[in-house]
Amino acid sequence: MNLTEEEVDWAYQVVFGRPAENDDVRSFWTVNAVDLRHLVDSLVESNEAIANRHSVDGDVVHDLSPAIQARLVPILRRLRPHRAIGAEKIRIGRDHDGGYVMVDDLDGVQAAYSLGISDDVSWDFDLANRGIEVLQFDHTIARCPIEHPLLRWSKLGIEGLPSDDAQLDTLPNILTRNAHRDRTDLILKCDIEGHEWEMLSHLSSNLLDCFRQIVIELHVLNRIKEPAFLDAFRRAVHALTANHRVVHVHANNCAPYFILGGVPLPSVLELTLLRRDRRPLEPSDEVFPTRLDMPNAPHLADFVLGTFQF
Known part of the structure; x- marks a missing residue:
């Protein structure tokens, strides 16, 4: 016809x-x-x-390689969202960019680590107002944007392995210096603009056990086509999910979607993870974004992730 x-x-x-x-x-x-x-x-x-x-700003945005799909999908399956039985979710931080959805499990938290703050400390400020000390690390700014007795800013950036740069240090070293290596009641927020891959590649899952909840932005996911980056992504996901489970996902709509191995993904993905011993966890069919989510760029539609199952 x-x-x-x-x-x-x-x-x-x-x-x-x-x-x-x-x-x-x-x-x-x-x-x-x-x-x-x-x-x-x-x-x-x-x-x-x-x-x-093969070109939005020079990045590969569409690839139907079966080989990439075969390597990528098993990694993504480890990020399947779970529901924390008996716990609700809350939003910490401001509307739109800078706020994150977490499990309402903050009682008894000893301290929160905020890696990368730039000009937005709304997440830090919310936790400080709940009586939680927040240790902030960002070597790209001259001072903390606001003052609060429970905010402790250091002009220090995060690296994966020790170097001679006095402005950088590793997360294990920082935890040791603060006598937190043996704690299990900390919270981690990480938004360090792509440097998370080096950090995560050199972290043991045991070290991440210090944190009952982890909120992290994963950047430049459109580089997964590169074999070395895909391997770094695999190591990072395995470290994050060894003893934690994803309880919330959200796509940052400031960066574009791409399709790799036939899988549509956002270039920047926000994850919240809860340590498995905190609550009974079960696989979730929750649809993302949720009522607690907001688009990072408010003038653009939020990305629809569905149930984020692969």
């Missing part, structure tokens, strides 16, 4: 985000396309589509 010109425009809109160039193109496909599936498949394999796949 022949396609209509409206169907041809629909296929172009799906593949290229625009209608067909002109009536000659529409007429060609109404005669030569077997059906809509054939047309879409033909457009996907066109030179224009191939060029588009």
